[in-house]
Amino acid sequence: MSDPTDTRLRADAQASLRKIHERSLGARMWSWRYVVLRRIAQVTILLLFFGTAHWGWQFPGDTPLLTGNLSSSEFMGLLPMTDPLAALQIFLTGHLLTREALIGAAVVFIFYLLLGGRVFCAWVCPVNMVTDLAGWLRTRLDIKPLFHVPRNVRYYVLAAALILSAITGVAAFEWVSPVGMMHREIIFGLGFGFLALLAIFLFDLLILKNGWCGHLCPLGGFWSLVGRGGQVRVRFDRDTCTHCGACGAVCPEPQVLNLKKLEERGLVYSGECSNCGRCTALCPENSLNFDLRALIRKHNAQARD
Amino acid sequence: MTGKTTTRREFLLKAAQGTAMAATGGLLWVYLLRQEARAHPYALRPPGALVEKDFNATCIKCGQCVNACPYDTLKLAGAGGSLPIGMPYFIPRDIPCYLCPDIPCMRACPTGALSPDLKDINDSRMGLAVIDLENCLSWKGLRCEICHRECPLKGKAISLELHPRAQSKHAMFYPIVNSDFCTGCGICEKACPTAEAAIRILPHGMVQGRIGEHYRLGWTFDTEISQDFKPAETAPPAVQETTVPDKAPGVDYLNEGEP
Ligand code: SF4
Ligand code: SF4
Ligand code: SF4
Numbered sequence: 001m002s003d004p005t006d007t008r009l010r011a012d013a014q015a016s017l018r019k020i021h022e023r024s025l026g027a028r029m030w031s032w033r034y035v036v037l038r039r040i041a042q043v044t045i046l047l048l049f050f051g052t053a054h055w056g057w058q059f060p061g062d063t064p065l066l067t068g069n070l071s072s073s074e075f076m077g078l079l080p081m082t083d084p085l086a087a088l089q090i091f092l093t094g095h096l097l098t099r100e101a102l103i104g105a106a107v108v109f110i111f112y113l114l115l116g117g118r119v120f121c122a123w124v125c126p127v128n129m130v131t132d133l134a135g136w137l138r139t140r141l142d143i144k145p146l147f148h149v150p151r152n153v154r155y156y157v158l159a160a161a162l163i164l165s166a167i168t169g170v171a172a173f174e175w176v177s178p179v180g181m182m183h184r185e186i187i188f189g190l191g192f193g194f195l196a197l198l199a200i201f202l203f204d205l206l207i208l209k210n211g212w213c214g215h216l217c218p219l220g221g222f223w224s225l226v227g228r229g230g231q232v233r234v235r236f237d238r239d240t241c242t243h244c245g246a247c248g249a250v251c252p253e254p255q256v257l258n259l260k261k262l263e264e265r266g267l268v269y270s271g272e273c274s275n276c277g278r279c280t281a282l283c284p285e286n287s288l289n290f291d292l293r294a295l296i297r298k299h300n301a302q303a304r305d
Numbered sequence: 306m307t308g309k310t311t312t313r314r315e316f317l318l319k320a321a322q323g324t325a326m327a328a329t330g331g332l333l334w335v336y337l338l339r340q341e342a343r344a345h346p347y348a349l350r351p352p353g354a355l356v357e358k359d360f361n362a363t364c365i366k367c368g369q370c371v372n373a374c375p376y377d378t379l380k381l382a383g384a385g386g387s388l389p390i391g392m393p394y395f396i397p398r399d400i401p402c403y404l405c406p407d408i409p410c411m412r413a414c415p416t417g418a419l420s421p422d423l424k425d426i427n428d429s430r431m432g433l434a435v436i437d438l439e440n441c442l443s444w445k446g447l448r449c450e451i452c453h454r455e456c457p458l459k460g461k462a463i464s465l466e467l468h469p470r471a472q473s474k475h476a477m478f479y480p481i482v483n484s485d486f487c488t489g490c491g492i493c494e495k496a497c498p499t500a501e502a503a504i505r506i507l508p509h510g511m512v513q514g515r516i517g518e519h520y521r522l523g524w525t526f527d528t529e530i531s532q533d534f535k536p537a538e539t540a541p542p543a544v545q546e547t548t549v550p551d552k553a554p555g556v557d558y559l560n561e562g563e564p
Contacts, residue, residue: 053372064372072367072415080415086365090416093362098417101365160331168335170342170361174391176334180366181384184391188368191383191390 009244016244019284034277035132041123049073049187069183070124071174072104080104085161085222089171092162109226115275116230116293118223121213122276126182130197131213134204135252146207151214151255151272154221161218173218210252213274220274228271234280235291236262239303247279247288266300267293341390346511348394349489351379352402352429353411353419364418366391373413378402395431397491397506402431404457404490427458432489432506433513434463434482440503443480452493452504453480461486463493480504484513 004017023031048066051057057065063077072082082104087097097105112120121128164172174180178200181193200212213220241259248254256270257279268288280288291299311319342361351370354360370393371379378400382388393410395402404426411419423429434452442449443465456463461483468477482504491506 053368067372067413068367068369068415071365072369074369074413074415082365082415090363090365095359095363097363098415098421101415101417104415156327157330160327160334164331164334164338168338168342169358170338171365172334172338174366175338175341180391184366184368184381185383188371188381189383192385193383196384 010242012242013244016242016284017246020246020282031281034281038123038276039129042126042129045124046126046183046186049183053187069180069187071180071183072101074104079107081108083219084109084226085219086171086174089161089165089174092165093169093171094166112223113226113229114231115227116232117227117271118220118274119227119230119232120223121217121220122274125179125219126186127179127197127200127217128213130182130201131204131210132252134201135210138205138209143206143209145209149208149211149215151253153215154218154224157216158218158221158225177219178212179217179219214252224271226271227273230271231293232275232290233293233296234268234273234275234277235289235296235299236266236268237287237289237303238263238266240285241287242285244284247283250278250282252276252278267291267296346508348382348388348392349397349432349491349506349508351393351395351410351419352404352408352426352431352488353414353421353423354431355418355420360418361389361392363416364392365416367415368393369413369415370410370419373409375405375409376400376403379410395491397494398502399495401491401495402429402488403492404429404488427486427488429488429490430509432491432508433484434487434489434491434493434504435507435512436480436482437503437505440499440501441480442499442503443478446475446477448475448478449498450478450480451496451498455492455496457490457492458486458488462488484509 004014004021006014006017009017045066048057049069052065052067059065059076064074066073066075068074068081070083071086072080074080080100080103082101084105087101087105090101091097161173178193178196181191181196185191185193204211204213208215241262243259248257251257253270253272253274256268256273261269275290277290280290348357350357350360351374355363366381368381371381378395379393380395382390382392382394384390388394406426408423408426408429411421411423436444436452438444450465453459453463453465463480463482466479466481468479470476489506494502494505497504
């Protein structure tokens with residue numbers, strides 16, 4: 001966490017940081033609200049899958065409630081959902097998809113396209129729970145970086161996944177994906193997938209901060225590209241911001257909180273933002289808030305006048 | 306970033322380093338895929354599964370077939386096991402496929418990896434039952450025949466061949482599997498009473514040969530008559546090698562009752 005006594009900061013920024021440090025216990029808890037909500041969302045989704053698979057949860061009537069897993073599923077016998085990246089890889093292996101799978105992929109794709117950012121990453125993906133824990137622990141233990149890896153490596157991994165799918169004839173990422181492994185092994189029983197997760201945990205904790213989700217995961221890269229134009233964004237009020245930098249310190253993708261870009265655009269523009277909400281809950285000046293893109297434009301125009 | 310301009314040398318070095326990283330990563334990845342996705346000789350797939358190569362490509366590893374199976378037959382392979390990761394399989398000796406007429410597993414499959422072309426469950430070919438003649442109780446002369454009785458396609462997929470014996474009242478009843486009908490459901494393997502099943506399901510590729518084009522079986526009706534191959538106008542009547550006595554010394558008292 002940034003230091004309120006850091007003399008390189010402006011006086012008002014120091015005051016902002018002091019506000020955070022002096023927060024009451026209640027306020028401190030309140031600043032965890034999005035983390036709690038995200039965990040609830042992630043666990044609920046897992047639970048719905050698990051309950052359907054193991055306890056035969058059915059609704060309505062005798063249709064399975066939520067069958068399958070994040071790769072492909074069906075909700076209440078009505079709504080098919082398919083991971084569009086998995087579908088794309090299968091398509092690249094030279095196999096036509098069924099109509100059901102295509103509709104499912106379109107449903108998921110459009111949902112996140114409209115919502116925006118990497119909502120999947122922060123609110124749905126189970127691996128996020130592991131990497132968040134590693135990131136949190138790493139900050140607490142103050143482990144210094146070993147080396148620097150550019151954030152855009154994930155797009156190369158994504159490209160490689162698509163190319164390798166075409167070359168090898170199997171969906172290249174799906175066959176090694178820790179996301180799929182974790183989900184499958186929780187829902188359908190244990191294999192050695194937890195070793196892969198342990199590896200990710202240790203990698204994130206000791207080697208590269210936010211290493212997997214923030215640098216390598218091609219699924220995250222995919223959603224970054226898709227979520228660019230989404231509607232739910234974090235709004236930035238430049239008049240209240242004191243440049244204390246507290247947001248960047250908690251953000252798993254701090255490059256999206258580049259202050260110069262924020263001031264230009266008035267919102268967190270990059271699709272790499274996972275809409276996790278950590279910054280909005282933490283900002284002592286309340287300068288960052290979730291909002292709809294259209295409303296942000298209006299808000300900022302008014303603020304400028 | 307430092308404001309200094311990168312020299313040509315630095316640029317080339319960077320490019321080389323990047324390429325090396327990508328190549329190493331890519332090779333490792335391909336190796337992993339090869340290891341995982343090589344067509345597995347022992348995996349038994351749900352009814353309607355496409356051939357292994359296409360199945361590997363299209364199955365999205367969602368487990369909807371697993372959830373749909375009312376008998377808990379199907380499982381998804383875990384990571385690091387001996388079967389390709391995340392794909393459905395079954396072990397007949399644990400739970401066989403009970404050949405649901407409405408094929409729920411296939412209908413649940415969103416990708417067509419379990420092909421909707423399968424209209425009748427009895428046309429599914431998950432594998433082929435193979436009998437270990439040395440350990441089959443019936444082939445030892447005991448009246449077991451459990452596999453025959455349990456087979457949902459009894460009389461077609463497994464039939465009994467009666468072999469009377471000259472010296473004994475007891476005939477031999479040999480269970481014989483017919484690959485034209487066997488679905489590979491594995492109910493027989495599950496039912497077999499020997500300590501290790503003497504009848505088991507194997508993928509076709511592991512047990513079935515192929516005769517090749519160059520053999521002409523003149524005595525079958527399927528053989529195509531061509532310019533350079535004409536079977537005899539009228540086949541000589543088949544000669545019965547051993548004459549079976551009117552009343553066999555062996556008696557099927559189990560199925561027909563004691564005379
Ligand atoms: S046919 Fe029935 S028993 Fe056999 S695998 Fe499918 S759902 Fe299970
Ligand atoms: S339902 Fe189809 S795609 Fe899903 S695991 Fe079963 S075979 Fe694979
Ligand atoms: S696997 Fe066994 S029980 Fe099933 S059809 Fe074949 S012979 Fe019959």
